[in-house]
Amino acid sequence: MKIAVLAKVVPDYEVPAGDFELAGNRAHARYTRMIGLYDENAIETGIQLKEKYGATLGIVSYGQSEDVPILRKAIAMGGDSLHLVLGESDDPYVIASNLKIALEQLQDVDLVLAGQQSADLDRGVVHGVLAEMLGCTFLAQISRIESDQGRWTVCQNHESGSRMLQFSGKAVLSITSSPENVPRIPAVRAIMAAKKKPVEKLQGTDAPPMQVEEVKVEIPKLESVCEFLPFEDMQETSRMLLARLREERYL
Amino acid sequence: MKTLIIEKIEPKRIGELVTVGRILGETPDLLALGEGEVPGTYPRAYQCPETIAANLVDGVADLIQRDGYQVVLLSATTLGSEIAGRLGARLKAPVLSEVIEVKPDMTVKRPLYGGKAVAEYKIQGNPVILTIRRKYFEPAPLEGTTAAAVFNVESPSVVLLSEEQVQTQGVRLEDAEIIVSGGRGMGSADNFEVLREMAGLLRGAVGASRGAVDEGWASQTMQVGQTGNIVAPAVYFAVGISGASQHLAGIANAKCVVAVNKDEEANIFKRARFGVVCDYHKFIPALIQALREEQ
Numbered sequence A: 001m002k003i004a005v006l007a008k009v010v011p012d013y014e015v016p017a018g019d020f021e022l023a024g025n026r027a028h029a030r031y032t033r034m035i036g037l038y039d040e041n042a043i044e045t046g047i048q049l050k051e052k053y054g055a056t057l058g059i060v061s062y063g064q065s066e067d068v069p070i071l072r073k074a075i076a077m078g079g080d081s082l083h084l085v086l087g088e089s090d091d092p093y094v095i096a097s098n099l100k101i102a103l104e105q106l107q108d109v110d111l112v113l114a115g116q117q118s119a120d121l122d123r124g125v126v127h128g129v130l131a132e133m134l135g136c137t138f139l140a141q142i143s144r145i146e147s148d149q150g151r152w153t154v155c156q157n158h159e160s161g162s163r164m165l166q167f168s169g170k171a172v173l174s175i176t177s178s179p180e181n182v183p184r185i186p187a188v189r190a191i192m193a194a195k196k197k198p199v200e201k202l203q204g205t206d207a208p209p210m211q212v213e214e215v216k217v218e219i220p221k222l223e224s225v226c227e228f229l230p231f232e233d234m235q236e237t238s239r240m241l242l243a244r245l246r247e248e249r250y251l
Numbered sequence B: 001m002k003t004l005i006i007e008k009i010e011p012k013r014i015g016e017l018v019t020v021g022r023i024l025g026e027t028p029d030l031l032a033l034g035e036g037e038v039p040g041t042y043p044r045a046y047q048c049p050e051t052i053a054a055n056l057v058d059g060v061a062d063l064i065q066r067d068g069y070q071v072v073l074l075s076a077t078t079l080g081s082e083i084a085g086r087l088g089a090r091l092k093a094p095v096l097s098e099v100i101e102v103k104p105d106m107t108v109k110r111p112l113y114g115g116k117a118v119a120e121y122k123i124q125g126n127p128v129i130l131t132i133r134r135k136y137f138e139p140a141p142l143e144g145t146t147a148a149a150v151f152n153v154e155s156p157s158v159v160l161l162s163e164e165q166v167q168t169q170g171v172r173l174e175d176a177e178i179i180v181s182g183g184r185g186m187g188s189a190d191n192f193e194v195l196r197e198m199a200g201l202l203r204g205a206v207g208a209s210r211g212a213v214d215e216g217w218a219s220q221t222m223q224v225g226q227t228g229n230i231v232a233p234a235v236y237f238a239v240g241i242s243g244a245s246q247h248l249a250g251i252a253n254a255k256c257v258v259a260v261n262k263d264e265e266a267n268i269f270k271r272a273r274f275g276v277v278c279d280y281h282k283f284i285p286a287l288i289q290a291l292r293e294e295q
């Protein structure tokens, strides 16, 4: 079984809104870069499949050479190899076309796992586009995966519950977070070993982007109007809060 | 713009998409997914019992090409994200997800960076596929029902083995006017009991942050935020929630946020109308007591 996980390096997604700054239309370059949150859930899911079924696990990314040291975390967690397609586009069609290059190079990948959405553009589009380009099944928000005689049984989490789905053949799955795929923290020895693993760098391609013009990106104004209530006497504060909520007709 | 809505038979979701469709032109056509009567009236309506997106893409792509739809509207839900990317790639159409503003000249806005920025796009090509973030558009009232033409799925590739709907006691999170949400600061699953009690007294629903869901203290259907439920209650109580931008993205349209957090620097206070800086163990029982006294 051969599995590939798509991992994107993004600016620190935990920067609070008050400290967030743009340079042009994108996050300022001063923020620490890291693997996207959901991509780490996908890596963890991939490692668990590797451990369960003896699969090989390739980490595939589209980005810049500077991302390599950050992507090595995925190897330290348990990935076998790292494949980076070089390029700078943010267009989902261009990204998917480039990820496809690396996946074809890996040959006969059975399952491609992606994060539910990238942690910078928050889009949830690239994986579906890629699945269509590869001509395979795509399912979103998967939390568990099992393989049984050439068939896959997966659990999909949706807004009002979950469902078990089954299919055969190759697929791209977007992985959501669940208590079972909380990303493991790699051991120091694994981090050291990951530094020595070779990285395959591939030249990117100019695929046609979608016909959309990005007009502008702005930071919305956050007006802070918090009224702090006293905390000496909680009974009193509670009554005061309920009175204020009624006064302002929220309750 | 000739527009097609693809949505499950859920009046509020369909209503929001009708509102968006009317910004771009006349009342759109509808492909309703699932069983039951199709609410509202449309120039044309189709109905298909299938709700697995993977099985719908082929037929939907044919329909769009055959009837020349220029805009396809979906909600930004599991179903929407499952269809949008594949359909876009099939039709070589632009795909914009999580859209929060639409103008008649085909400019749209969507958040980036967990809502810390908002991007504006001008769409040039068509057809275009848009997924619309919930609760940003007032749902159009759907009057009457429409006799829909049958839409068939040929050779489905994905099979549904079982379905589990999480039963919510009382009010549904997405419809609730009052929501009491707990975060990682709750400390355990058992501690959510006080939030349930409080929500019960307020006739509200209980929500959670991703932090609490990842800990396994709350079900994923309770998650509020960018990748959970987008909600718009009158009052949102955030208890032991730090206020990460991705969480705030889910409550952008809440009218009043009440934050209870022991860290006075917590970001949630920047969004809150009322704040109580303290350990929730002290405050929530007192609030429950005050609510009981009122009854």
Ligand SMILES: Cc1cc2nc3c(=O)[nH]c(=O)nc-3n(C[C@H](O)[C@H](O)[C@H](O)COP(=O)(O)OP(=O)(O)OC[C@H]3O[C@@H](n4cnc5c(N)ncnc54)[C@H](O)[C@@H]3O)c2cc1C
Pocket: A013, A014, A037, A038, A117, A118, A119, A120, A122, B114, B182, B183, B184, B185, B186, B208, B209, B210, B211, B212, B223, B224, B225, B226, B227, B228, B229, B239, B240, B241, B242, B243, B244, B245, B246, B247, B250, B260, B261, B262, B263, B266, B278, B279, B280, B281
């Ligand atoms: C792409 C992406 C999508 C995401 N989507 C979502 C989403 O949909 N929803 C979501 O919630 N998050 C989402 N996140 C995660 C988000 O960034 C935060 O990690 C998450 O919201 C943190 O949850 P929390 O506030 O419960 O936990 P923490 O950040 O750990 O905060 C816990 C808070 O509890 C307080 N506290 C501790 N003990 C007490 C006590 N006894 N009394 C009172 N206060 C106490 C602490 O001071 C702290 O502020 C997403 C992230 C990414 C990158």
Ligand SMILES: Nc1ncnc2c1ncn2[C@@H]1O[C@H](COP(=O)(O)O)[C@@H](O)[C@H]1O
Pocket: A006, A007, A008, A009, A036, A038, A039, A042, A060, A061, A062, A063, A092, A095, A099, A113, A114, A115, A116, A117, A118, A119, A121, A122, A123, A124, A125, A126, A127
């Ligand atoms: N540049 C990239 N490199 C690797 N994977 C990516 C890249 N962009 C997107 N992906 C994958 O596709 C998922 C969805 O991306 P998006 O459509 O941008 O939200 C991400 O969570 C990643 O798993």
